[in-house]
Amino acid sequence: MSEMSTKSRELFHYQHDSLIFNGHALFDHVAVKNYDQPLLLHSSELVQERINWVKEWKNLGQLHFAVKSNYDETILKLIQKNGCGVDVVSLGEIQLALRCGFKPQDILFSGVGKTEKEIRFAIENQIYQLNVESISELKRIVKISNQMEKKLHIGLRLNPEVDAKTHPNIATALEDSKFGLNTRDLSEVETLLEDSKYVILKSISFHIGSQVMDTSIFREAVSKMKPIYKDIKSRFSSVDRFDLGGGLGLNYRDHNTANDYERWTQLRQIYEETLSDMPDYFLVEIGRFMVARSAVMVAQVQYIKKTKNKTILILDVGMNNLLRPMLYQAYHQIYPLKLRAGKHSYMVVGPLCESSDVFHADIELNILHEGDFVAIADAGAYTKSMASNYNLQPIVKDIYLD
Numbered sequence: 111m112s113e114m115s116t117k118s119r120e121l122f123h124y125q126h127d128s129l130i131f132n133g134h135a136l137f138d139h140v141a142v143k144n145y146d147q148p149l150l151l152h153s154s155e156l157v158q159e160r161i162n163w164v165k166e167w168k169n170l171g172q173l174h175f176a177v178k179s180n181y182d183e184t185i186l187k188l189i190q191k192n193g194c195g196v197d198v199v200s201l202g203e204i205q206l207a208l209r210c211g212f213k214p215q216d217i218l219f220s221g222v223g224k225t226e227k228e229i230r231f232a233i234e235n236q237i238y239q240l241n242v243e244s245i246s247e248l249k250r251i252v253k254i255s256n257q258m259e260k261k262l263h264i265g266l267r268l269n270p271e272v273d274a275k276t277h278p279n280i281a282t283a284l285e286d287s288k289f290g291l292n293t294r295d296l297s298e299v300e301t302l303l304e305d306s307k308y309v310i311l312k313s314i315s316f317h318i319g320s321q322v323m324d325t326s327i328f329r330e331a332v333s334k335m336k337p338i339y340k341d342i343k344s345r346f347s348s349v350d351r352f353d354l355g356g357g358l359g360l361n362y363r364d365h366n367t368a369n370d371y372e373r374w375t376q377l378r379q380i381y382e383e384t385l386s387d388m389p390d391y392f393l394v395e396i397g398r399f400m401v402a403r404s405a406v407m408v409a410q411v412q413y414i415k416k417t418k419n420k421t422i423l424i425l426d427v428g429m430n431n432l433l434r435p436m437l438y439q440a441y442h443q444i445y446p447l448k449l450r451a452g453k454h455s456y457m458v459v460g461p462l463c464e465s466s467d468v469f470h471a472d473i474e475l476n477i478l479h480e481g482d483f484v485a486i487a488d489a490g491a492y493t494k495s496m497a498s499n500y501n502l503q504p505i506v507k508d509i510y511l512d
């Protein structure tokens with residue numbers, strides 16, 4: 111089979127009237143047959159396929175998987191087995207990564223609010239890299255490393271001040287963002303580093319936001335950051351890796367994986383072109399693109415309620431398990447597990463006591479009846495990892511398809 115034919119496929123289709131997700135007939139799955147609460151069905155094969163894509167990327171030093179996108183231990187262990195690292199943002203995520211077999215030297219620690227306890231843990235365990243996001247944080251790190259008399263490798267997360275053209279709630283590189291240092295902070299940073307015996311600058315890092323669809327924005331960010339990287343390296347010879355963050359988006363309305371592959375290839379080409387003269391190691395911190403496609407949420411239609419202008423499908427899963435539509439107006443396609451003839455426009459909502467617990471204000475679906483099952487697509491990233499126990503509704507149960 112050619113490389114493209116293994117990668118180009120529709121993740122969802124119907125065989126007769128039954129929904130197939132990546133080769134699995136969901137309605138016939140034993141977990142659906144014995145359904146008693148909403149499910150999250152994972153296909154590890156899809157994650158493995160994406161890891162393989164990344165491994166084809168010759169210039170890449172290391173993929174640090176952004177753990178915040180998916181906390182599933184089976185998936186994390188698979189990523190670890192493939193020799194990847196992790197990008198984490200809390201002690202909780204560090205402990206999860208260690209439990210899943212990652213070593214401190216696989217850990218890149220980002221986040222704007224690192225506590226003293228977290229910084230001490232990072233130094234004590236000699237993690238791979240801690241990305242600094244503010245002057246105050248750097249001062250705290252210098253003080254703690256002096257007290258502990260132990261070295262720490264850091265990266266500077268610098269804000270390239272580009273507009274990622276994504277939802278404002280997931281754009282992270284604008285001038286007044288809480289994330290990252292600005293270039294005007296650099297002279298103070300350099301003075302602090304020159305005075306520190308233990309804090310070693312290894313990397314310059316940027317992350318422009320998440321669900322970034324236009325790959326040319328990555329080109330713009332690299333062209334702004336590369337001269338800064340070279341300039342800093344000329345004064346700090348310890349700098350030897352360029353951290354390009356994550357953020358590559360995907361089209362949640364399109365489930366042909368060839369189009370994901372095309373977007374990934376565009377990014378890879380941008381990096382290969384723009385960084386070909388840089389012998390340094392480079393890192394990426396990708397979350398969504400690795401795992402979003404790898405899971406579907408299965409829910410049951412509890413009630414169908416007719417109002418003056420709407421037909422409302424009330425599901426047993428809500429924003430406690432899938433917050434993205436409410437937080438970012440994100441789109442998640444809904445597929446009935448069994449296809450009935452005819453179409454109808456529905457408002458699709460969850461059971462929570464919040465008016466904003468709405469997945470779709472108006473979506474056309476094949477006719478559904480009370481008791482029918484639906485699959486909510488692309489539920490592998492920023493879904494269960496964002497779950498809460500609000501209303502004490504159950505958190506989705508994990509099921510592994512392969």
Ligand SMILES: Cc1ncc(COP(=O)(O)O)c(C=O)c1O
Binds near residue numbers: 395396
């Ligand atoms: C610092 C950092 N790196 C990496 C990521 C991963 O982003 P994505 O899941 O969009 O690839 C995030 C998420 O926003 C992040 O904040």
